[in-house]
Amino acid sequence: MAKNAPAKKVPAKKDAAEELQDFFEDGLKDIYWAEKALVKALPKMQKNASAPNLKTAIESHLNETKGHVTRLEEVFKLIAKKAVAAKCDAMDGLLKESESILEETQPGAVRDAGIIAASQKVEHYEIATYGTLATFASQLGHKDAAKLLTDTLREEKNCDTLLSKLAKSEINIKAK
Numbered sequence: 001m002a003k004n005a006p007a008k009k010v011p012a013k014k015d016a017a018e019e020l021q022d023f024f025e026d027g028l029k030d031i032y033w034a035e036k037a038l039v040k041a042l043p044k045m046q047k048n049a050s051a052p053n054l055k056t057a058i059e060s061h062l063n064e065t066k067g068h069v070t071r072l073e074e075v076f077k078l079i080a081k082k083a084v085a086a087k088c089d090a091m092d093g094l095l096k097e098s099e100s101i102l103e104e105t106q107p108g109a110v111r112d113a114g115i116i117a118a119s120q121k122v123e124h125y126e127i128a129t130y131g132t133l134a135t136f137a138s139q140l141g142h143k144d145a146a147k148l149l150t151d152t153l154r155e156e157k158n159c160d161t162l163l164s165k166l167a168k169s170e171i172n173i174k175a176k
């Protein structure tokens with residue numbers, strides 16, 4: 001087996017964050033891009049779902065997601081920064097994976113199980129992101145921003161819980 005190259009310290013780019021505030025702002029730009037991408041992607045997931053309960057769950061989370069975009073715009077305003085989106089490679093990858101799950105499953109319960117699996121990966125990514133950003137915000141003294149980020153975090157967690165319930169109580173059973 002080939003030996004791995006020795007690990008190296010990575011040199012920072014010219015515009016690299018120097019302070020936690022900069023890193024916080026970079027994170028906001030990333031998740032702003034991600035939420036906007038979700039607003040575009042969720043209707044396709046909804047259209048491809050079969051179970052009425054799943055369709056409804058996706059539709060209501062699409063509405064919440066539109067609210068997440070607006071909340072982020074409020075957060076940018078609260079810290080006196082322009083709302084700018086920066087491509088989030090992680091969300092881009094997760095959405096590409098969701099697309100391929102659609103192609104790799106027959107419509108019906110199995111595709112529904114795939115849609116739930118893909119959606120929960122997205123929600124878990126959002127939960128991790130908002131958890132970090134809310135903590136940064138409160139440690140940086142942005143109390144109102146922290147509250148808004150925590151509101152969104154709660155909705156992401158609720159969505160994840162609902163998807164788990166749907167999977168366990170009906171979708172996965174039908175898909176077996």
Ligand code: FE
Pocket residue numbers: 035064065068126152156
């Ligand atoms: Fe969201």
Ligand code: FE
Pocket residue numbers: 061065122123126156159
């Ligand atoms: Fe979400």
